[in-house]
Amino acid sequence: MSGEEQEKASKVPSVRKLFCGVDVGASATKLILLDSERKVRAKVVRPSGVDYAATAKECLDQAAAEVGGSRDIARTVSTGYGRRNVNFADASLTEIHCHGVGCYHHIPRPITIVDIGGQDNKVIRLDASGQRLDFKMNRKCAAGTGAFIEEMALRLGLDVGEMDPLARTTEEAVRLSSFCTVFAKTEILAHLRKGIPVAEIVRGAFMSVIQRVVEMDPLDGEVVLTGGVVEYNPTIADILSKKIGRRVEVPPHPQYTGALGAALVALRQSEKK
Amino acid sequence: MAEEKKTFIKKIRSAGPMRDLMADYFKEMDEAAKTGSAKIAWCTSVGPAELLRAFDFLVYFPENHGAMLGSSRMAADLIPAANAIGYSPDICSYLTSDVGSYLRKNTPLTKAFGMEGVPKPDVLVYNTNQCRDVKEWFGFYEREFNVPAIGIDTMRGIGDITPNHLQGLIGQHKALVPKLEQISGKRFDIDRLKEVVASSYRCTKLWKKVLRIAENKPSPITFFDGTIHMGPAVVLRGDERAERYYEMLLAELEERVQNGVGAVDGETYRFYWEGMPVWGKLREHAEFFAEKKSCVVASTYCNSWIFEDLGHEDPFEGLARAYTELFIVRSENFKEQYLESMVRDYNVNGVIYHDAKTCPNNSNNRYGLPQRLTKSLGVPHVVINGDLNDLRLYSEEQAKTQFEALVEQLHERA
Ligand code: SF4
Numbered sequence: 001m002s003g004e005e006q007e008k009a010s011k012v013p014s015v016r017k018l019f020c021g022v023d024v025g026a027s028a029t030k031l032i033l034l035d036s037e038r039k040v041r042a043k044v045v046r047p048s049g050v051d052y053a054a055t056a057k058e059c060l061d062q063a064a065a066e067v068g069g070s071r072d073i074a075r076t077v078s079t080g081y082g083r084r085n086v087n088f089a090d091a092s093l094t095e096i097h098c099h100g101v102g103c104y105h106h107i108p109r110p111i112t113i114v115d116i117g118g119q120d121n122k123v124i125r126l127d128a129s130g131q132r133l134d135f136k137m138n139r140k141c142a143a144g145t146g147a148f149i150e151e152m153a154l155r156l157g158l159d160v161g162e163m164d165p166l167a168r169t170t171e172e173a174v175r176l177s178s179f180c181t182v183f184a185k186t187e188i189l190a191h192l193r194k195g196i197p198v199a200e201i202v203r204g205a206f207m208s209v210i211q212r213v214v215e216m217d218p219l220d221g222e223v224v225l226t227g228g229v230v231e232y233n234p235t236i237a238d239i240l241s242k243k244i245g246r247r248v249e250v251p252p253h254p255q256y257t258g259a260l261g262a263a264l265v266a267l268r269q270s271e272k273k
Numbered sequence: 274m275a276e277e278k279k280t281f282i283k284k285i286r287s288a289g290p291m292r293d294l295m296a297d298y299f300k301e302m303d304e305a306a307k308t309g310s311a312k313i314a315w316c317t318s319v320g321p322a323e324l325l326r327a328f329d330f331l332v333y334f335p336e337n338h339g340a341m342l343g344s345s346r347m348a349a350d351l352i353p354a355a356n357a358i359g360y361s362p363d364i365c366s367y368l369t370s371d372v373g374s375y376l377r378k379n380t381p382l383t384k385a386f387g388m389e390g391v392p393k394p395d396v397l398v399y400n401t402n403q404c405r406d407v408k409e410w411f412g413f414y415e416r417e418f419n420v421p422a423i424g425i426d427t428m429r430g431i432g433d434i435t436p437n438h439l440q441g442l443i444g445q446h447k448a449l450v451p452k453l454e455q456i457s458g459k460r461f462d463i464d465r466l467k468e469v470v471a472s473s474y475r476c477t478k479l480w481k482k483v484l485r486i487a488e489n490k491p492s493p494i495t496f497f498d499g500t501i502h503m504g505p506a507v508v509l510r511g512d513e514r515a516e517r518y519y520e521m522l523l524a525e526l527e528e529r530v531q532n533g534v535g536a537v538d539g540e541t542y543r544f545y546w547e548g549m550p551v552w553g554k555l556r557e558h559a560e561f562f563a564e565k566k567s568c569v570v571a572s573t574y575c576n577s578w579i580f581e582d583l584g585h586e587d588p589f590e591g592l593a594r595a596y597t598e599l600f601i602v603r604s605e606n607f608k609e610q611y612l613e614s615m616v617r618d619y620n621v622n623g624v625i626y627h628d629a630k631t632c633p634n635n636s637n638n639r640y641g642l643p644q645r646l647t648k649s650l651g652v653p654h655v656v657i658n659g660d661l662n663d664l665r666l667y668s669e670e671q672a673k674t675q676f677e678a679l680v681e682q683l684h685e686r687a
Contacts (some may be wrong), residue, residue, distance in 0.1 A: 081670060096678035097685075120671060132682045134653055137671055 017074040018067065019270065021263030022059060023095065023165065023256075024052050024082030027118030027146060028228055030259040031059035033067060034267060038105075042066035043256055052082035060088065075266040079258050093265060095258045096124055096135050102261030103224050104130035108252035112221050114213055114248075115257070116229040116236070118146040123217040136216055142175045144212025146229045149182050152205040155185050156198055164233040167203040174204035184208065203235075212241050231255035282556070283536055283562035285498055287522040294518055295504050299386040302331050306392035312457050313392050315414070317407040318507055319577065319599060320400040321425065321446060321592055323473050326511040327466040328457040333392050334508050335410065338382070339367030342374055343552025343662035345381040352663055360413075364663035365406035366631040372413055396456045398449070399424035403601045404634040423452050427597055432604040434597055442593035466588045473511040474583035474591075479519035480506040481579045486526050487570040488619055491535025493526040495568055496546045497559035498536060499575035506578045537568040542683050545615055546572040548627030549635045549661040554669070561673060565680045571619040573600055573612070574635070605640055612642070616650055623679050624654040630666040655679050 016040060023030045025048060029079040033042040042063035049055050056078070064071055079088035079098040086092070095117070103113045121138040137145065153160045158249055174191050178184045184205075191201050209229070213219075223244065225237050231254045241248045251257060305311040314330035316322050318337070325332050342348045348366060351373030356362050358376070360369050373382050375391070382388040397411040408424070415422035425445045431438060450461050482551050483502070487494050494502075502522060509515035516603060529535070546561070551558065562569055582594035598601075600611055616624065624646065626638040633639065643654045655675040659667035 081674075092679060094674050094678040096674065097681045131685055134647070135675075135678055135682070136656075137675055 015072065017072050017268040017270075018070060020060065020063075020073050020076040021058050021098070021261065021266060022076065022078045022086055022258040023080040023098065023258035023262060024048055024056055024078065024086060025118050025228070025258070026081045026097075026120075027150075028255070029055045029059050029080075029082070030140065030256050031056070031063050032256055032259040032263045033063050033073070034260075034263040036267065038264070038267065040260070043253070043259070045255060048082060048164055050123065052085035053087055056082070056086045062176050075270045077262040077266040077269070079262040090266070093262065096122055097139075098261030099131070099226060100113050100126055100130070100132050100260045100261065101264050102257035102259070103226060103251055105260060105264055107222075107224055107249055109208045109222060111224045111249075112217070112219055113224045113226060114219070114240070116145060116209065116225070116227040118228060121145055121213055121216065123213075123219070125221075138212065138216060143178075143181050143184070144209045146227070148184070149205060149229060149233065150210060151181050151185065152188065152202070155188050156201060156204070158198070160232060163205075164235050166199045167206055167233070167235045170197070170199045170203055171202070172180050172197075173207050174200050176204050176208040187201065187225075206233065206236050206239055209236060210243055213240065214243060220247065222246075224251060226251060226254040226257040228255040259261065280560065282497075282536070282559050283538070283563075285494070285502070285522070285525065286604060287518070287525050288501070290521060291502060291504060291518060291590065294509070294514055296386055297514075298509055299382060302392045303386070303388045305331050306360070306577035311340070312395040315394040315397045315411065317399045317403065317411075317424075319403055319596055319601075320398055320407075321449065321596065323469045323583075323588075323592060324446065324449060324453065324466065325487040326396060326469045328453050329460050329461065330453075330457060331392070332508070333394065335371050335391075336367055336407075337504070337508055338374070338380070338391060339662065340369050340552055341381040341385070342370040343367075344555055345384075346553045346664065347374070347379065347381055348553065348662040349664055351377055351379065362631075362663070364631060365404065365410070366660055366666075368406050368410040368413075369631075370662045371410065375414075375417070394418060394420050394438055396420055396453070397422040397424075400427055400596055401425065402427035402429075402596050402599060404601075406634075421452070421456070423449060425449075427602060429502060429602060430604050431597065431602055432607055434594065438597065439590065439593050442597060446589050446592050454544045463588070469511040470583055470588040470591055472513050472516060475579065476506060476510045476515045476519060476577070477583060477636075479516060479523060481581075482523055483519060483526065484571065484575055484579070486523070486530060488582045489530050490543075490620070490663050491533070491537065492568050492570040493527060493529035493534060493536055495536045495562070495570065496572040496575060497555055497562075497569065499551075499572065500550050500555060503575055503578055504600070510578070530630055534567065537563045537566060539566045540568045542622045542680060543567070543620060544679075545612075545619060545621045545624045546574065546627065547612065547624055547637055549574060549629045551627065551629075551659045551664075551667055551672075552661055553664045554659075554667065554672075558671070565677070567680055569625070570621060571615055573615070573637075576615075577601060584658055601634055604674045605642065608637055609642055609645060612637075612646055613650060616646070616652055621652065623652060624682050625676070625679075626654060626656045628658050629659045630658070631663060632661055635661075653679060655684060 008092040044059045077093040078086035083092040115122045124135045314325040348370035352369045354373035354376045355369035411422040505515040580595035585591035657672040
């Protein structure tokens with residue numbers, strides 16, 4: 001926002017003001033506009049592409065159009081991998097923080113959040129008041145993340161959107177034992193050669209994602225699953241529930257949890273001022 | 274919010290004299306290598322340097338060269354050369370970058386000190402107290418230069434140091450004497466050894482004071498400063514010039530304390546760094562923490578060159594004890610207690626563990642220690658994956674996000 005726009009925004013009665021959260025992830029950028037009643041007024045997702053700053057701006061333009069061209073944005077908080085590239089943000093926070101805030105908004109209890117992102121996985125534990133107890137990120141490798149699922153889809157000649165319906169058609173799954181995405185692709189070739197149905201391979205890929213997650217943390221207490229991977233592949237939540245023997249919660253629009261958290265922080269920071 | 278170029282690192286005045294001292298050290302070595310005016314011994318970083326100096330060897334430390342290869346970021350281009358001749362990318366990346374540097378005839382010593390190459394050794398002296406890799410590293414040069422590799426084989430994972438341990442280690446140190454007499458052409462003189470050990474001990478005490486001054490709030494020195502200023506304590510211990518240097522540095526830091534000047538402006542959070550530095554990212558890490566008003570006040574790494582047992586009246590027993598009492602040599606229980614006391618002494622808010630892919634010996638997050646310590650002390654931690662020299666094993670974004678999230682977490686609780 002330019003200085004002039006900011007000045008204009010501050011003159012608008014506070015209830016009409018909007019609060020923007022933008023989560024520039026490794027593969028997708030998500031943006032949410034909240035009003036001061038914490039209602040979502042617009043939400044946008046786009047592939048992050050190569051120019052994070054431009055994508056974030058496009059998301060903002062699109063969201064602004066959705067709310068009738070309103071630019072009464074009081075404050076913007078950016079998060080995610082490309083958080084420092086958002087020129088119009090007033091502050092930036094890590095996705096670890098914003099996922100926590102976004103999740104707690106929906107599920108205000110002590111929770112263990114598992115976020116399966118495009119490029120990394122996180123486990124975040126919150127206490128009853130929503131304060132973070134601790135967090136973990138996966139090791140550098142993309143095994144078990146959204147990138148892994150995309151790679152597998154490519155190998156199997158599927159659109160990413162075709163994977164979940166396929167995985168639902170079977171309870172059988174091949175075992176992909178490799179930690180490494182490249183090795184897993186080789187394993188898939190071997191399964192295809194043996195004539196194993198594609199659905200079982202897809203389910204196997206989902207199970208291997210979950211396997212990487214349970215290797216990160218004991219996942220005590222109530223578990224909440226977020227991120228783009230579970231938004232498009234809800235079967236993954238069922239597989240995790242089975243694996244840990246408890247129902248895993250998924251908040252509404254799990255891909256937007258980080259952006260929602262960022263918007264909530266923007267609102268809170270404005271209230272404090 | 275574009276990233277700012279402004280620096281947050283505060284300069285230490287003594288850095289200039291330290292660079293001069295290091296330049297003198299390398300110049301003397303280069304001179305001796307060219308003219309044969311003195312014999313040169315290569316020594317592992319926590320090897321028996323004092324014994325070598327007692328024979329008037331000039332002592333060169335390949336690990337110091339390794340760190341230079343890392344901080345100059347030359348390592349990335351050189352490691353593959355060592356990989357290609359069979360030294361795995363999974364073993365110590367000091368070793369692979371140093372061997373790569375040798376194979377490619379490319380060293381940071383040229384740019385820094387005008388040296389054509391590393392000084393050719395007359396003898397290679399190791400102590401396996403830190404790892405096996407150092408022995409294999411020296412084994413490579415033993416074959417290349419056709420000079421003897423001799424040393425001390427120390428057992429690892431030691432809890433209490435017992436008379437049994439000591440007996441063997443003292444014996445091994447003494448067994449080096451006739452070999453070193455032969456190579457140096459000098460007779461062993463116990464008084465000379467005592468002198469050198471006494472100087473090294475004084476250096477250790479000064480270095481310890483430098484590190485302990487970080488207990489002050491705000492701390493006048495960061496871990497990142499420490500990794501640079503430890504140079505003389507590593508390569509010139511036993512040489513009185515190192516003592517003079519630390520007296521100067523200590524005075525500067527005491528002045529900072531008196532004036533309430535911290536190494537980081539507005540120091541808000543204090544951290545402990547467990548594990549090796551990521552040499553090629555040292556500056557970025559220093560900037561990053563300083564910008565977040567956070568000071569990494571202490572580390573196991575910098576403390577590893579404190580050898581308090583050198584004060585023992587028998588210099589051989591002093592050496593045997595000093596080079597075995599080290600953190601890296603010790604049991605998991607010892608390490609846990611050590612870290613507990615460091616967290617308390619330095620009053621830190623969080624611990625950062627660096628899991629260095631190619632150095633399991635300095636990666637202490639692998640047996641549940643961070644979790645146990647967080648539970649017992651209530652101090653949060655993060656584990657970053659990376660490496661000392663091989664930046665292909667390090668993800669900048671993931672590391673920084675974790676540092677930042679830790680600061681946010683503390684901020685939220687404050
Ligand atoms: S302790 Fe680690 S870094 Fe040092 S020489 Fe051994 S393997 Fe390399």
